[in-house]
Amino acid sequence: MNSSISLTNIIIAINVALYIVCALVSGNFVDIDLNTLLNFGAINGLLVVLKGEWYRLFTAMFLHGGAMHIAMNMVSLYVVGKGVEFYFGKVAFGVLYLISGLFGGMLSIYMHTNSVGIGASGAIFGIFGAMIGFFVAHRQELGSRAKEIFKEFSAILGLNLFLGLSVSSIDMSAHIGGLIVGTLGGFIVAKYPKSLWIYSALMVVVMFIFGDILYSKYASLYL
Numbered sequence: 001m002n003s004s005i006s007l008t009n010i011i012i013a014i015n016v017a018l019y020i021v022c023a024l025v026s027g028n029f030v031d032i033d034l035n036t037l038l039n040f041g042a043i044n045g046l047l048v049v050l051k052g053e054w055y056r057l058f059t060a061m062f063l064h065g066g067a068m069h070i071a072m073n074m075v076s077l078y079v080v081g082k083g084v085e086f087y088f089g090k091v092a093f094g095v096l097y098l099i100s101g102l103f104g105g106m107l108s109i110y111m112h113t114n115s116v117g118i119g120a121s122g123a124i125f126g127i128f129g130a131m132i133g134f135f136v137a138h139r140q141e142l143g144s145r146a147k148e149i150f151k152e153f154s155a156i157l158g159l160n161l162f163l164g165l166s167v168s169s170i171d172m173s174a175h176i177g178g179l180i181v182g183t184l185g186g187f188i189v190a191k192y193p194k195s196l197w198i199y200s201a202l203m204v205v206v207m208f209i210f211g212d213i214l215y216s217k218y219a220s221l222y223l
Contacts, residue, residue: 006081006082006085006090007081007093007094008078008093011097012074012077012081014062015062015064015070015073015074015077015120016074018040018062018063019032019063019064019070021040022036022037022064029067030066031065031066031067032064032066034116037063037118038116040059040063041055041059041060041063042056042059042060042063042117042118043056043057043060043108043117043118044056044109044114044115044116044117045109045110045112045113045214045218046113046218046222048109048214049211049214050222050223054211056105057102057105057106058098058101058102060105060117060119061098061105061119061120061122061123063118063119064119069119073119073124074120076124077124080124080127080128081093081097081124081127083131084130084131084134084186087190088130088186088189088190091196092196093127093130095185095196095200096126096127096182096185096186096189097123097126097127099126099181099185099200099203100123100130100178100181100182100185101122101123101126102207103122103178103180103203103206103207103210104121104122104125104126104173104174104175104176105117105122105174105177106177106211106214107122107173107174107177108122108177109214110173110210110217111171113218113221113222115171117171119171119174121175121178122174122175125174125175125176125178125179126181126182126185127182128179128182129178129180129181129182129183129184129185130183130185130186130189131186132183132186132187133183133185133186133187133190134186134187137186137187137190137191185199
């Protein structure tokens with residue numbers, strides 16, 4: 001990886017900047033109200049699926065509802081993002097992050113049809129998964145050092161999962177969705193580096209199919 005500014009730092013800066021803007025608009029730097037979050041692009045299944053506001057799956061990845069929420073996510077992103085960016089490179093890191101976040105958002109609105117969702121957690125769990133995929137793909141070449149790193153890494157992932165299960169307001173469906181596609185993508189790209197765009201195209205097809213499934217579900221419930 002070259003010495004230029006990392007994509008991890010850029011993503012963190014975008015998240016923090018948007019949090020400050022939302023906090024100013026909301027008038028509260030500790031907890032941001034739902035109307036402000038919706039106005040800035042939070043996900044809501046009815047708006048995404050029935051109103052066609054699919055862009056919310058992307059914008060919601062950069063929004064956070066409170067100071068603790070963004071602090072936890074940005075610390076996790078900084079810790080794991082640097083490693084993923086180093087091993088995979090900026091482009092693959094960015095693609096894995098984006099796909100994981102989008103898929104996590106889609107699974108979230110499948111499981112919760114009329115709630116408001118925000119946060120980078122799905123994307124962050126995706127890059128956690130990417131590192132798992134990397135270690136599995138290269139476990140023989142990396143040897144004992146990989147086992148040490150994997151143990152440390154697993155402890156961080158385990159802590160995040162524990163926190164997610166302990167706090168009722170945290171949407172674990174987005175975490176799980178991001179983790180699954182991130183692990184799959186990380187393994188494929190680590191094993192076959194030139195397959196990044198094949199994986200990306202496949203996931204786009206999967207998300208289009210998932211979109212049809214979502215519409216059928218929402219139409220049966222609300223139309």
